[in-house]
Amino acid sequence: MNNLNNVWQSYRAIISFALMGLVLLFVGFNQSWALVIGIINMSLISAIMALGVNIQWGYAGLFNVGIMGFAALGGVSVVLISQQPVTEAIDAGGIKMLFALALGAATIAAGVLLNRRGVNKWLISLIVVIGYLFTRFYFSEASKLIEKVDPAITGYLGGFGLPIMLSWIVGGIAAAGAAWWIGKITLSLRSDYLAIATLGISEIIIYVIKNEDWFVRGLKNVYGLQRPVPYEVDMQKSEWLQNIVAWIHRSELQFLSQSEQIKILSDYVREASVVFIKLSYSGLFLVILVAFIVLSNLALNSPWGRKVRAIRDNEVAASAMGKNITRQHLQIFVIGSAIVGVAGALLVTYDGIFIPTAYQPLRFTFLIWVMVIVGGSGNNLGSVLGAFIMWFIWIQSGPIGLWVVEMLGNYVQEGNASLEFIEDRVHYLRLIFMGSIMLLIMRFSPGGILPEKNKEL
């Protein structure tokens, strides 16, 4: 028993990942491989997101409650970079919108500059208010013009029509920009101001996305985004995939007649193309995740990382050594948020559709936090493991809930009021369930499954 415990202690990570792999294999054999690879892909994206949060929380103790907002910024940049520009809309109101936005920016810049010069506060307020009124006037005119252009299909400016992979970088930059702004304001203050401010900014980002139709179509969603991988239909025509599938199933196929062979083969090829596309996504995401992990581990073992850990472990001592703590925290906050932004962009790319209403705090902020805590806060591999475990539970909790309701249905009569009541609301139990997991782990196993090893400085 003691021996077993020792093995567990020294190979924790390997054993946990192996167990997770076995569970996924089990699902693959029993349900479908496309489903498993889908789960893996979402877990990989979540793992990248969790990694970003873990860098903020584990390296600097920064509590970001606005993960949803940073992820949404990533999603927006996918639309803005990869969609084709809508020329009619740009002709109709593009210049006016540009003018309005420039006016708004000029107003803010004027306010900030005049404030620095020490000009009378009332005068500055007056200038800002007048600037705002004009901005708002032109802005609403321009957005009306743009939204009028074929609202059922476009009704927005579109994007730049650039390759979608570029948007991943842009998504990171956008999230980093927002994080820099928030961090600049709150990081020198008390620790929970950051939490409150990130909560606020993320809600506002979502409100803007939902309400500004000219920007990314608001509640009308953006369909048919570009893909970084080929389409299934094209794949099915490619000869090499057909050959591979034929080779895999050769023993089954050799006894069949020619026409039956072709029929069965085309079924297999269709299935294989779906799996292949999902696998190529997995490859992409895996490369990005591994790159982030390697980079962050390298960084953590560099002089910069020693400084980070010194500040985390003893802020007072580090500041006495002349380290600028606020600047350090800002750096880490920006880096972490940028990673979350990249993950948000990857997610929208993978979905192929941008749906603003999908941004729910439970799914985006809270689930990611639970992943970080379950996996082991401060440990990058832990975040990855947490992402796999929690995404699996998250995706299976829907069917399990329905199954429970069905089981109840066997005992209760059809059309029973209380059964209908539960059927109607069973998905809200997710909130209670996830909250309880988080609270229990925090209470009884604060280190998570893979606790961070305390490295010597």
Next chain:
Amino acid sequence: MTSDSIDIINAFALLTNFVLLPALSYGSQLALGALAVTLVYSVLRFSNFAQGDSMAFGTMIVILLTGFMISRGWTISGIPTALLVIPIAIVFTAMYLLTMDRLIYRHYRKIKAKSITIVMSSIGVMFVTGGIVRFVLGATAQKFEDGERFIFSVREFKAYTGLEQGIAFKTSQFLTITIAFLLVAFVFYFLQKTKTGKAMRAYSDNKELALLSGIDPDKMVQITWLLVAALTTIAGALYGLDKGFAPQQYHLLLLPIFASVIVGGIGSPIGAIAGAFLVAFSEILLTYAYKKFLIYLLPLSMHPSSLVQLIGTEYKYAISFVILVIVLLIKPTGLFKGKVIVDE
């Protein structure tokens, strides 16, 4: 409305009806919530992210009890039934909050966890509470107000004063303002004059010293949660009577409440109330469409054609956020100097 003369009285009647009264009652509701956050902050030393959802929880109990009372016919005509059940609802909410404290927060107090860890656990509580409320009542909006809806209606006001522009004084507004005033007065009396209140302040100022002078920390914590339960339930019920109940809206109340607390100076009760009214008035003044108001005040030639609304209503939560940011930039300690909590 076709009059081309300048009409100051009607213009101000309009503002009273659409800005002053709504802002006063919204401000009172926020003030109660902000006071609860401030109390938790000063005594238990963390920012309670579960406040909005706790208000939803209290309101849920009020709604359930109201439904029960109405189904039994136990109502008093003219008075909203919700008002009668608030005391019982407070007991239930207090039990819930105390259970949460016993199960979750007490552990972190004992191990002297960093305040950010407790904030994190309060987010866990926020989701659990929100889940319970949504599971029991569903996520759709509902109204539970009954009884007399107006102290005086627009028609009565017009008939009485002969003005073109009427003012309606809703019962819920009257109740909100009166009850909030009384409750705030009670809390201040309690904190300033009673022995327990003084002990609480001593405990919040200096924990160690308070312990040395024989103040029972568990009792302080319990009394705090009792006060918080009362404030939370009443704030939630009044907000619901005024605007209807919707879990998501209660959840988002967190933003204006935090903004109020920080504007006023976190940890300062008087600041929380001042902050609440500041936030409420800015929210309503900025999202109000001034078209009609200006039509009363300006000569015909200058009548505006657009709504003259400074910010769209959909962005009302952004206003709290902007106020928050401005305060943090200009005066991070808030209007009334609050306290800063240092991890032990």
